[in-house]
Amino acid sequence: MGVVGGTGREGFALGVRWAAAGLSVVLGSRVRERGVEAARRAAGLDLRGAVSGGTNREAAEGAALVVLAVPFHAHEEVLPEIEPLVRGKVVVDTTVSLMSVDPPQLSLPPEGSAAQRVQAMLPHARVVAAFHTVSAHKLAQLGRELEEDTLVCGDDPLAKRQVARLAEAVGLRPVDAGGLDQASTLERLAALVVGLNRRYRRKAVGVRFVGL
């Protein structure tokens, strides 16, 4: 699996979790050396899967499944670069497009959500939105159980099922939230969770559905 933006907090933490679960992970960065350096850092951890590092293009090219973990403002630069490399592939979008953090203010694009915009910019990819409300802080503590859910939405049922298995691999329960048009609710909920972390001085607020 390739993580585009695999040197950021969220991308690195997710990549390491998947490697700990035994998956092969490529951590991509805009700058090749930073990807390589992130893989070196990961190599010091207790992982069952292989981690390598490189450019975002390399992360996207080699993998059957690509996770997008770059900030929203970097999409304009990064997405056209990887577009030819992700055709037909599952692309997992984790973007929460905050313009400010305190208070958290979401800036949703005209497409309705960051994920729908990603789908518009990667028209031949099978975009699935997930992992928005899972804190990088908690992911980064490898031994820590996650005891929470991740909402997953997308228009391709098979792609969604693959992403559900990815969630399960790191101990998150996937919850099917419907089509990609639901992504704005996932992104808004993530902004709300950022707000709860601030208001209650926490670092790892997450969401769990009861009665499910």
Place this chain on the structure above:
Amino acid sequence: MGVVGGTGREGFALGVRWAAAGLSVVLGSRVRERGVEAARRAAGLDLRGAVSGGTNREAAEGAALVVLAVPFHAHEEVLPEIEPLVRGKVVVDTTVSLMSVDPPQLSLPPEGSAAQRVQAMLPHARVVAAFHTVSAHKLAQLGRELEEDTLVCGDDPLAKRQVARLAEAVGLRPVDAGGLDQASTLERLAALVVGLNRRYRRKAVGVRFVGL
């Protein structure tokens, strides 16, 4: 406390829960007899507080705190009627403005959310939005513990604190979601929960925040 729309599923279930917790509750309806009949039904249950019934006006007039539990399409009729009676009072809005249930489709008003529209129509009330994701089905089973949270948002901190205590009275943990401008996220999350109940064939999906 007065429940405007206290004969509907959600309003009745909430009213009965509060009465079970020892609060005095007036169940309001557009038709007086229906309010009275709902109070009669409630009297058969094991409640510590008094329940009476009447018109929506009577429910709003007698109470220091008013819960709004009528469908969104009835707001145009009901809100102007109670407007002079709720000035300065806390009004708890529970509205989720679904145009259709399968799939759940939210119709948000130009104000941004049902709760913000309620505030616009009741300019002298202190509107707080809460209780959107708590299932009437589960509320109605009086002995059943709720084990979930309710997000609470509003612009008046004291009003919000009163509503938080109302939540605690029925065993719901209140979670402060910020100002009334956050209400659309609460309403969207409720629509998402309606979708989860349908997709997973459940009746009482709710939300709980972990790490809080």
